Amino acid sequence: MKHLSELLFPLIAVIAAFIVGGIFVLIIGDDPILTYQLLIGSALSWPDGIGYTLFYATPLIFTGLAVAVAFRCGLLNIGTEGQLYVAAFAAAWISIKLGGTVVGGVNYSWASLPALALVPIACLVAILMGAFWAAIPGYLKARFGSHEVINTIMMNFIGIALVSYFTQYYYKTPGDPIMETAEIGVAAHIPRLGSFIPGIPTRLPLNVAFLLAILACVLVYIFLWKTKWGYEIRATGANPSAAEYGGIAVRKQIVLAMAVSGGLAGMVGINEVLGYRYRYYEGFSASYGFTGIAVALLGRNHPVGVFLAALLFGMLNRGGIFVDAFTDHVSKDLVEVLQAVVILFVACEAFFRGSFNRFSLLRRSKV
Amino acid sequence: MLELRDITKRFGEVLANDRINIKITEGTIHAIVGENGAGKSTIMRIAYGFYTADSGEILVDGQVRRIDTPHDAIAQGIGMVHQHFMLVENMTVAENIVLGSEPGSAAALDLKSASQKIRALSEEFKLAINPSAVIETLSVGQQQRVELLKALYRDARLLILDEPTAVLTPQEVEEFFTILRGMREQGKTVVIITHKLDEVLAISDEVTVMRDGRVVGRVKTKDTNAAELARMMVGRDVLLRVEKPDADAGATVLSLQDLRVMGMDGTPRVDGLTFDVRAGEVVGIAGVEGNGQTELIESLAGLTEPELVSGRVEFEGRDITTATAKERKQMGVAHIPEDRHRRGLLLDFDLAENSILGVQDREPIVSFAGVMLDNGAIERRARQIIKDFDVRPANPALPARSLSGGNQQKLIIGREFDLHPKLLLVAQPTRGVDIGAIEFIHRKLIALRDAGCAILLVSAELEEVTALADRLLVIHEGKIVGEVDPKVATTEEIGLMMTGGHR
Numbered sequence: 127m128k129h130l131s132e133l134l135f136p137l138i139a140v141i142a143a144f145i146v147g148g149i150f151v152l153i154i155g156d157d158p159i160l161t162y163q164l165l166i167g168s169a170l171s172w173p174d175g176i177g178y179t180l181f182y183a184t185p186l187i188f189t190g191l192a193v194a195v196a197f198r199c200g201l202l203n204i205g206t207e208g209q210l211y212v213a214a215f216a217a218a219w220i221s222i223k224l225g226g227t228v229v230g231g232v233n234y235s236w237a238s239l240p241a242l243a244l245v246p247i248a249c250l251v252a253i254l255m256g257a258f259w260a261a262i263p264g265y266l267k268a269r270f271g272s273h274e275v276i277n278t279i280m281m282n283f284i285g286i287a288l289v290s291y292f293t294q295y296y297y298k299t300p301g302d303p304i305m306e307t308a309e310i311g312v313a314a315h316i317p318r319l320g321s322f323i324p325g326i327p328t329r330l331p332l333n334v335a336f337l338l339a340i341l342a343c344v345l346v347y348i349f350l351w352k353t354k355w356g357y358e359i360r361a362t363g364a365n366p367s368a369a370e371y372g373g374i375a376v377r378k379q380i381v382l383a384m385a386v387s388g389g390l391a392g393m394v395g396i397n398e399v400l401g402y403r404y405r406y407y408e409g410f411s412a413s414y415g416f417t418g419i420a421v422a423l424l425g426r427n428h429p430v431g432v433f434l435a436a437l438l439f440g441m442l443n444r445g446g447i448f449v450d451a452f453t454d455h456v457s458k459d460l461v462e463v464l465q466a467v468v469i470l471f472v473a474c475e476a477f478f479r480g481s482f483n484r485f486s487l488l489r490r491s492k493v
Numbered sequence: 494m495l496e497l498r499d500i501t502k503r504f505g506e507v508l509a510n511d512r513i514n515i516k517i518t519e520g521t522i523h524a525i526v527g528e529n530g531a532g533k534s535t536i537m538r539i540a541y542g543f544y545t546a547d548s549g550e551i552l553v554d555g556q557v558r559r560i561d562t563p564h565d566a567i568a569q570g571i572g573m574v575h576q577h578f579m580l581v582e583n584m585t586v587a588e589n590i591v592l593g594s595e596p597g598s599a600a601a602l603d604l605k606s607a608s609q610k611i612r613a614l615s616e617e618f619k620l621a622i623n624p625s626a627v628i629e630t631l632s633v634g635q636q637q638r639v640e641l642l643k644a645l646y647r648d649a650r651l652l653i654l655d656e657p658t659a660v661l662t663p664q665e666v667e668e669f670f671t672i673l674r675g676m677r678e679q680g681k682t683v684v685i686i687t688h689k690l691d692e693v694l695a696i697s698d699e700v701t702v703m704r705d706g707r708v709v710g711r712v713k714t715k716d717t718n719a720a721e722l723a724r725m726m727v728g729r730d731v732l733l734r735v736e737k738p739d740a741d742a743g744a745t746v747l748s749l750q751d752l753r754v755m756g757m758d759g760t761p762r763v764d765g766l767t768f769d770v771r772a773g774e775v776v777g778i779a780g781v782e783g784n785g786q787t788e789l790i791e792s793l794a795g796l797t798e799p800e801l802v803s804g805r806v807e808f809e810g811r812d813i814t815t816a817t818a819k820e821r822k823q824m825g826v827a828h829i830p831e832d833r834h835r836r837g838l839l840l841d842f843d844l845a846e847n848s849i850l851g852v853q854d855r856e857p858i859v860s861f862a863g864v865m866l867d868n869g870a871i872e873r874r875a876r877q878i879i880k881d882f883d884v885r886p887a888n889p890a891l892p893a894r895s896l897s898g899g900n901q902q903k904l905i906i907g908r909e910f911d912l913h914p915k916l917l918l919v920a921q922p923t924r925g926v927d928i929g930a931i932e933f934i935h936r937k938l939i940a941l942r943d944a945g946c947a948i949l950l951v952s953a954e955l956e957e958v959t960a961l962a963d964r965l966l967v968i969h970e971g972k973i974v975g976e977v978d979p980k981v982a983t984t985e986e987i988g989l990m991m992t993g994g995h996r
Binding site: 352353354355357358360361364365367368369370371372373374375 | 794796817818819822823828830835836837838839840841842846849850851853854858859864865866868
């Protein structure tokens with residue numbers, strides 16, 4: 127019952143967004159019903175629609191969880207975008223260095239490790255780099271009280287510029303016109319789901335990182351609600367004064383929560399580098415970090431909610447491409463309108479809850 | 494003047510008001526008393542239009558009126574002053590008072606005429622408030638008078654005051670009552686919601702007693718007494734005095750040597766305290782609030798930045814001056830904080846989760862690998878506390894927010910007692926707690942003392958510290974101004990010391 131009512135409001139927000147989006151479509155001069163049929167149909171078709179929906183959802187699950195964990199500690203991590211960039215670059219870097227990458231006779235690497243060693247190392251490096259990048263604003267907040275929103279935004283600029291510099295001057299293959307690193311070693315590739323699950327075509331980029339995302343949801347749930355660390359983080363978020371009174375080192379929790387958050391954001395790099403492009407590619411993130419804030423908000427900062435919200439946003443991303451191509455007037459910006467309206471409604475929740483209560487009171491009142 | 498007829502109000506499954514009938518006579522001071530959760534605030538919020546009743550009617554001057562919003566109430570001449578003030582700190586008195594009904598044209602704000610009216614009202618009711626003073630420079634008592642002015646400015650004929658004395662010092666309470674009596678003489682009607690019986694007897698003309706959402710009694714103040722009111726409120730005879738044997742004090746548990754605690758502004762809040770607390774005794778600290786009691790208890794609990802603390806604190810002979818809150822808890826120092834909402838509870842967490850605050854990293858709460866929380870153990874602990882300390886409703890899955898103040902306090906006390914402390918730091922143990930629970934908490938504290946725990950007690954209620962303490966220290970501006978024997982000292986004597994008028 128409690129869980130059902132938790133779901134109700136996000137659901138209303140989504141339905142409301144579709145109605146508002148439909149009005150826009152009508153104004154633009156297309157048929158809303160047909161547009162939505164196209165949007166949803168193309169996102170849920172088997173196998174390509176679902177495959178791409180899940181693929182697009184994967185980074186959003188990671189960033190959504192990242193924002194949710196920080197939020198449970200009372201922190202707003204706006205820096206997941208920067209964290210996932212530095213993590214993705216770090217994953218590519220270690221996979222080049224230890225993956226035996228040789229391009230045009232130039233040896234970029236120190237060693238050539240087998241997959242069994244390289245994949246875990248590369249994943250770990252991505253997570254640790256993301257964690258490190260997020261822990262810096264966490265530490266600044268804990269030590270000096272400087273606000274994490276400002277600092278995470280600043281760290282976005284620094285991180286993205288820094289990896290751009292390294293890509294341009296050290297890890298781009300000569301003559302490559304695109305801002306991307308050399309390819310990572312084959313040993314660092316993680317398999318596409320199609321390569322070992324029968325029925326899924328191998329052309330779909332959906333890879334093992336999606337399974338990691340599901341695992342991350344489960345682990346985040348256990349971490350937050352079943353461990354003493356999670357309790358201490360949530361207590362700090364709920365009431366820092368009471369947490370302090372309970373013997374919880376509030377400053378440590380802030381750094382820890384930010385590090386866990388950044389580590390989760392960093393896992394986007396696993397999907398992107400090890401599972402899809404096999405290199406670091408500048409500008410790869412379609413604002414995954416920022417959309418993650420929306421995902422966490424819609425998912426009520428709970429792993430289950432984050433998973434569902436990420437699926438919805440993944441669906442919209444997939445369907446948006448088709449709406450763009452196959453309607454007369456509507457562009458894929460419709461998806462952004464839908465996302466924005468969803469967030470608007472979720473953000474207005476308190477207001478709506480209040481008025482719902484008021485309406486129901488009026489109905490029962492006889493005074 | 495105001496009559497509430499058959500008002501019923503439900504919140505979900507809770508019946509907050511059950512066919513309430515209250516009649517308030519014009520030109521009187523009417524007290525509404527009852528324990529926390531008896532529904533007294535709810536019924537008055539209905540009268541003020543904050544809530545809408547499920548059924549029943551409201552009559553003003555004999556006419557049935559719809560009061561759906563505070564705006565309607567104000568139009569009927571009903572004003573309300575809430576327990577928590579609703580003032581904008583950095584604005585002036587006049588600006589706060591006109592807020593929501595700004596005089597003048599749409600563009601220009603006419604504060605001048607408002608100030609004149611406020612000044613006149615302030616003089617008429619002897620409130621001594623300067624309309625151009627900024628709120629944050631005013632004392633709590635003055636801010637309360639601004640709230641009164643706010644209602645009077647809107648031509649309120651009936652003022653509803655929700656627990657008005659909770660935030661006042663004893664001296665301020667006296668002044669406040671004088672103002673209320675003055676208002677009655679000017680023909681205003683006052684409704685005062687409270688659970689302090691001595692105040693009811695001192696100020697009111699008539700009393701309505703509520704219990705469990707119902708009106709259980711309606712009496713003239715001159716025809717009743719504290720014992721009778723307490724019996725009506727609680728539904729049984731209540732012991733208004735604490736009965737305790739003499740203390741059997743043992744070894745020194747806590748020892749302070751020249752303890753100094755600085756405030757954030759660099760002025761000393763605790764200024765060179767030296768005293769001991771021994772096992773099996775209650776040492777009480779009496780003083781007007783804000784004289785260093787809060788800082789003393791917080792620093793002893795390890796909640797003050799170490800660089801603000803100097804001097805020496807010993808616990809069982811060990812130097813703990815710089816020990817953290819966690820280390821102190823592990824040594825056996827428990828703490829019942831003065832502000833249960835800010836310090837003591839995670840209001841959005843359920844009772845089970847609140848019951849482990851402070852022991853979340855200890856056996857048996859953590860089991861597997863010293864990391865995983867053991868839900869079974871948490872639930873057992875919560876149920877034990879709920880049972881031993883009679884927390885209601887007895888459901889560990891409820892959020893702490895949904896409990897009444899008394900039950901929240903019992904949960905905190907139960908949680909701290911369950912640590913089997915050697916030293917208990919208690920601040921305001923019964924603030925905002927109803928009579929039945931006060932009696933219960935007092936008995937538990939004495940039982941803990943008799944089991945050999947050293948207790949340091951701070952309370953703003955002079956009666957409470959004198960009743961519970963075996964030794965009483967009086968604090969003024971962060972210094973101990975004297976020690977008295979609570980069994981022989983008089984209230985006047987202690988009160989004089991509290992204001993620094995001693996010696």
